Amino acid sequence: MTTATHDATVLEQYDSRAQAYLASAVHASGADLERMAAVIGSRPHAVALDMGCGGGHVAFRMAGLVGKVVAYDLSAAMLETVAAEARKRGLDNIVTKRGAAEALPCPSGSFDVVATRYSAHHWGAFTDGLAQMRRVVKPDGLALFMDVVSPGVPLLDTWLQSLELLRDPSHVRNGTLAEWKAALASLGFAVGEVATYKLRLDFGAWIERMQTPDVHVAAIRSLQRRASAEVKDYFALEDDGSFTIDSALIVARPV
Incomplete structure (x- = not known):
């Protein structure tokens, strides 16, 4: 699949769902x-990047901490939603810019802080997107990466990726923590703090947010019913289909 083809799939999935993600x-x-x-912390003179901003929640949170935030996303509809919400909240230091993660149209060393959350698993070229973040962060800057992470065990990994893809065909892959660390190190980041979390997904809200077709919902529920005890236990699978996944926050700095 070409990057352009994948980007078209992402837009098909997300252009009509901006309000749901907000x-x-x-x-x-x-x-x-x-x-x-x-x-x-408080960095009133800093310029920050929210890479793959989606509904804008990272940008909104950073806006009170830094001088300026660039909310960057592939979807024009997402950016319009973010801009409207920023005006509503009186956050006049948020600006929006459209493009793909792998082709960030900003000069090198533009940002004091770069961050991404729940976006990288949609990128057609994961390391290319991370490389762009490394390129645009200042030498003394800060980088934060937040996403769902795979448990790494083949059985659990296959189960997680399958459900993600059935729900949303723009899903590419949830990397493991080891893969994240290796990729960041290879691109010139020094990994510091790593925090891990358990994230419960309410099945109804999870499906509704993406407007997953009924046939795919049925397939997900079929897989869940037939899951092994190990899978059901790890993901805390509930009777209504709700389940719990791993997520992480990685703090890194350029070296």
């Missing part, structure tokens, strides 16, 4: 978001 409780809050804010 309203999503999973995206609007979380211990990782609060930890991100604590790590950044």
